[in-house]
Amino acid sequence: MTILVTGATGRIGRHLVQQLVSRGASVRALVRDPSKADLPAGVEIVKGDMLDIDSLRAAFTGMRTLFLLNAVSGDEFTQALIVLNIAREQGIESVVYLSVIHADRFVNVPHFAVKFGGxxxxxxxxxxxxxxxxxxFIDNELMIKDVVLNHGVYPMPIGSKGIAMVDARDIAEVAAFELMRRDQAPGKLPIETINLVGPDTLTGASAAAIWSEVVGRPIVYGGDNPSGFEQNFATFMPKWMAYEMRLMAERFVSDGMVPDAGDAERLTKLLGRPLHSYREFASAIAAAA
Structure with missing residues (x-):
């Protein structure tokens, strides 16, 4: 069967499509602008939008398995509601859904609450x-690399409880494994939840220490107060989104984003290799600077 992938041109989707193609899967990618898709040869590209009912019906026809990724947006929950209704209407049985860790706990953060609703x-x-x-996501840190390298400050207010940052490549590979497993199963498999985490649980201070080591000069942690973080993000994203990011950062500080016992070991066993680390990411950024 063909696997339908939403978000196919994004950070996770591109890696996922490549993983599926390399495993011999037939892939249909739902994209807004096919002219900019740039996906591997053999991928069936269909134009569509998660609020366009006709395009969804056409894209979902003949599909059994769906990868659903809803990007953070003002109408994210509406998109999820529509997509899942159309998916059921068109006979899709199996879904791999990209939610977020602690979706059931961080319910004051809009996109966490949306994911839990999904x-x-x-x-x-x-x-x-x-x-x-x-x-x-480790590669969220691309947004702050210039601050780290040019000003000697690690500015993300992630606190001291710990954040288990995860690499997009690891997310995509687990997603590919689950999509293939479900698509090839003789019948519908039960619901399962998998936490996706990195090998290390980082604090603001330990992230700054890693940067200090890889760039060879002191990098200081900017502190736990999210006010400046919100103000900076509001310069390049909608203010509602910057505020939402602040709410998330406040939960980082108050609760952390700590994995459950055995999460990292489970993923390492599933992938058959070590998980990508934050140090690996930071070292690559420092080497390219």
Whole structure:
């Protein structure tokens, strides 16, 4: 069967499509602008939008398995509601859904609450599903690398409780494994939840220490107060989104984003290799500077 991938041109989607193609899967990618897709040869590219009912119906026709990724947006929950309803209508049985770790706990953060709503829909609507709950993406740090390198400050207010940052490549590979497993199963498999984490749980101070080591000069942690973080993000993203990022940072500080016992070991066993580390990421950025 062909696997339908949403978000196919994004940070996770590009890696996922490549993983699926390398495993011999037939892939259909739902994209807004096919002229900019730049996906591997053999991938069926269909134009569509998560609020365009006709395009969704056309894209989902003949599909059994769906990878669902809803990007953070003002209408994210509406998109999830529509996509899952159309998916069920068109006969899709299995979904791999990109949620977020602690979606059931950080309910004051809008996109966490949305993801938890999506999880509940999968259960209530009778899908077979793997719910992937990634922690903070390592490559989010691309947004702050210039501050680190040019000003000697690690500015993300991630606190002292610990954040289990995860690499997009690891997320995509687990997603590919689960999509293939479900698509090749003789029947609908039960719902399963997998936390996606990195090998290390980092604090603001330990992240700054890693940067200090890889760049060879002192990098200081900018502190736990998210006010400046919100103000800076509001210069290049909508203010509602910057505020949402502040709410998330406040939960980083108050709660952390700590994995459950055995999460990293489970992923290492599933992938058959070590997880990509934050130090690996920071070293590559420093080497390219």
């Amino acid at each position: 999880e509940r829909m999968l259960t209530q609507m009778g899908f077979g599903a793997t719910i992937l709950r990634p922690a903070y």
